[in-house]
Structures are given as C-alpha cells and as structure tokens.
Amino acid sequence: MTTRMEKAPTRAVFWDIDGTLLLTARAGMIAWEDAYSASGDDRVFPPVRPDGMTDHQIAAWLLLGHPGPFGEVSESLQQQAEVLVSGYASRLPQVLPQRQGRVLANVLEALACIDREATLTSWVVTGNVEAGAVAKLQHYGLAHFFASVPGQPLRGAFSTRVEPRHAIVARAADAARRLDPSLQLSEMLVVGDTPHDIEGARLAGIPTLALATNTHTVEELDAHQPWLTLTALPEADAFRALLAQRFQPTTA
Numbered sequence: 589m590t591t592r593m594e595k596a597p598t599r600a601v602f603w604d605i606d607g608t609l610l611l612t613a614r615a616g617m618i619a620w621e622d623a624y625s626a627s628g629d630d631r632v633f634p635p636v637r638p639d640g641m642t643d644h645q646i647a648a649w650l651l652l653g654h655p656g657p658f659g660e661v662s663e664s665l666q667q668q669a670e671v672l673v674s675g676y677a678s679r680l681p682q683v684l685p686q687r688q689g690r691v692l693a694n695v696l697e698a699l700a701c702i703d704r705e706a707t708l709t710s711w712v713v714t715g716n717v718e719a720g721a722v723a724k725l726q727h728y729g730l731a732h733f734f735a736s737v738p739g740q741p742l743r744g745a746f747s748t749r750v751e752p753r754h755a756i757v758a759r760a761a762d763a764a765r766r767l768d769p770s771l772q773l774s775e776m777l778v779v780g781d782t783p784h785d786i787e788g789a790r791l792a793g794i795p796t797l798a799l800a801t802n803t804h805t806v807e808e809l810d811a812h813q814p815w816l817t818l819t820a821l822p823e824a825d826a827f828r829a830l831l832a833q834r835f836q837p838t839t840a
C-alpha cells in the first residue's frame with residue numbers, strides 16, 4: 589500500500605457508481621445499443637469501452653467514431669450527444685432488470701457506516717447523466733444513501749455535457765462546500781475504479797481511493813498514482829478507520 593498525497597481525515601466521500609458501487613452486468617450497453625440504433629444510424633455499433641467515460645463522452649464516441657479526447661466540441665455535437673444520452677437514459681430503467689448485476693462487496697456496509705456518522709457525507713460523483721444515476725441507484729437499493737433536498741434526487745454531480753471528468757468532480761466539490769464552506773480538498777475522497785476517476789480527481793485537487801474491483805488491475809490503477817490503491821473496498825470497520833486517519837506521503 590502506497591500513499592502519495594497528504595490526506596486529512598475524510599469528511600466527504602465522493603463515490604463513482606459503475607464498477608465502484610455496483611455492476612450492471614452491461615445493462616448500460618444494451619441501453620446504448622438500443623438508443624444508437626433508434627437514432628436512425630445503420631452503422632455497426634462501435635466497440636466502445638465505457639469504463640470511466642462520462643455518458644456524454646460515450647455519446648460523442650458513438651457519434652464521432654473515436655474515444656476522444658474531445659476538448660472543445662461544437663454546440664452541434666453537444667446537442668447530438670444530448671439527444672443520444674437522453675435516449676440511453678430513458679431506456680435504462682427497462683433494461684436494468686434484464687441483467688443480473690450486483691452491489692459490490694462491502695458497499696452497503698460502508699454507505700450505512702457513513703450515513704450514521706454526523707461528520708461524514710456521501711456524494712455521487714459520476715459520469716452518469718443524473719437520470720441514469722437515479723435509475724441505477726434506485727434499482728440496486730442505494731439511492732437513499734444519497735437522498736438530497738426535494739427537486740434534487742441525489743446528492744452529487746453528474747454528466748451534463750461533453751466535458752472532461754474533472755469538471756464533474758469540481759461541481760461535486762463545490763456542492764459539498766456550499767453545504768460546509770470549511771471543507772478542505774484534503775478532507776474529500778474520491779472512490780473510483782478507473783484511471784479516469786484518478787485523473788479527474790487529481791485535476792480537481794482531490795485524493796482518490798482507487799479500487800481494482802472491475803476491469804482495471806491494481807498495477808494499472810497504481811500507475812496513475814492515486815492516493816491509495818486497494819483490491820477492493822475494505823470491510824466497514826477498516827474503511828471507517830481508513831477515513832479517520834491522517835496520512836503523510838510515503839515512498840513506495
């Protein structure tokens with residue numbers, strides 16, 4: 589275990605969804621394929637690798653035929669991506685029950701543990717569009733851990749346009765600081781399963797706990813120098829202890 593960033597005790601945990609909290613057994617890809625074919629385009633569905641990509645980045649990949657980077661994109665592409673993402677999100681609630689996905693190990697216990705602590709808050713920081721995040725978290729029984737004010741179904745930040753992932757992380761950090769202006773970046777923790785999560789958090793100035801729970805190995809994640817890499821989310825007591833600790837950088 590290697591820690592590379594100074595870390596104060598955590599007060600706000602920012603959770604990625606896919607591959608970190610849950611796996612949909614590729615139900616999302618069914619929704620993308622349906623939305624793509626309904627868009628009237630008769631090209632073969634491109635072999636996209638969605639892990640860590642935002643929904644709008646996936647839509648841009650489908651529309652342009654390459655995985656980016658997209659940088660500054662035209663308003664026309666933004667609008668086309670929005671149409672495709674809306675089609676995807678509207679299909680998701682119907683396709684989620686078609687696949688046998690699951691909540692990942694120790695997630696329920698970790699979220700419940702944070703929920704009980706007055707000093708800790710869970711936020712969603714996800715490349716999912718908000719409607720997709722709601723569909724997934726409701727289907728897998730996790731939405732209540734992120735319950736927010738009326739009119740905002742989940743506490744967190746979501747994909748809203750074709751943009752780099754760190755813009756989403758920055759919105760989540762801003763939202764957390766609106767709730768508690770004293771919150772420091774070193775008191776925040778992004779939990780994610782891909783290099784995109786690590787890079788997005790780094791650019792937003794927030795440490796990452798990287799979990800090799802999906803398609804990336806510990807070595808692949810560690811190469812991006814997150815604050816900490818683990819094979820899986822620890823059991824609740826160990827996770828709570830990890831959140832409470834203060835870390836100074838050490839050498840690998």
Ligand SMILES: [Mg+2]
Binds near residue numbers: 606607608640782
């Ligand atoms: Mg993920």
